[in-house]
Amino acid sequence: MKTARIPASSQAFPIGKIVCLARNYAEHARELGNETPAAPVLFMKPASSVIGDGETVRIPGYSQECHYEVELAVLIGRECRAAGADRALEYVAGYGAAIDMTLRDVQNGLKAKGLPWEIAKGFDTACPLSDFVPASEVVDPHNLRLLLSVNGEKRQDGCSSDMINRVPEIVAYISRIFTLYPGDVILTGTPAGVGRVVAGDVMEAEIEGVARLTVYVQ
Numbered sequence: 001m002k003t004a005r006i007p008a009s010s011q012a013f014p015i016g017k018i019v020c021l022a023r024n025y026a027e028h029a030r031e032l033g034n035e036t037p038a039a040p041v042l043f044m045k046p047a048s049s050v051i052g053d054g055e056t057v058r059i060p061g062y063s064q065e066c067h068y069e070v071e072l073a074v075l076i077g078r079e080c081r082a083a084g085a086d087r088a089l090e091y092v093a094g095y096g097a098a099i100d101m102t103l104r105d106v107q108n109g110l111k112a113k114g115l116p117w118e119i120a121k122g123f124d125t126a127c128p129l130s131d132f133v134p135a136s137e138v139v140d141p142h143n144l145r146l147l148l149s150v151n152g153e154k155r156q157d158g159c160s161s162d163m164i165n166r167v168p169e170i171v172a173y174i175s176r177i178f179t180l181y182p183g184d185v186i187l188t189g190t191p192a193g194v195g196r197v198v199a200g201d202v203m204e205a206e207i208e209g210v211a212r213l214t215v216y217v218q
């Protein structure tokens with residue numbers, strides 16, 4: 001079973017569902033030719049897609065174009081149903097770094113046919129995830145620098161201040177649709193700069209001051 005750990009508090013949660021936002025940074029929506037959505041665009045990854053720091057993304061044979069997307073990950077610590085945005089941060093146990101690995105060619109094919117994205121987003125190893133820091137140690141989740149490099153070369157450098165939907169609104173919105181449980185994780189979308197990785201690459205993701213993640217590609 002995959003676990004989400006908060007080492008500073010010795011807490012560990014079995015990972016439940018992973019709810020992800022698409023197009024939550026306007027510049028990233030533009031770089032893929034998408035419109036900025038009126039309401040959050042949601043999809044999910046299964047817990048089986050999670051790998052940890054130092055592990056390896058294995059690109060499935062049905063894709064020729066695997067992309068990285070660095071994202072701020074939010075760990076839920078208390079059961080949360082239909083929370084108001086004013087109380088939503090009370091349900092957040094911690095923050096971490098994730099890479100939303102995406103088979104862009106497969107996703108584009110599915111989008112063109114109006115089909116769901118799971119095989120492009122939820123395959124084994126598609127969710128590299130760091131340990132979490134306690135929410136109490138993150139002064140402002142909307143003032144965090146998100147960085148991703150490939151083989152030491154910087155590819156993404158964004159700030160969570162550019163999120164379209166912010167963490168309280170995201171938790172509130174999702175919890176009106178899916179009850180959130182301790183161990184559920186939310187990926188809050190990626191800033192601009194997404195791109196391809198190939199076998200042999202090394203990715204380093206960082207939420208500055210919060211978490212780092214080194215992941216290999218095969």
Ligand code: MG
Nearest residue numbers: 069100189190
């Ligand atoms: Mg993403």
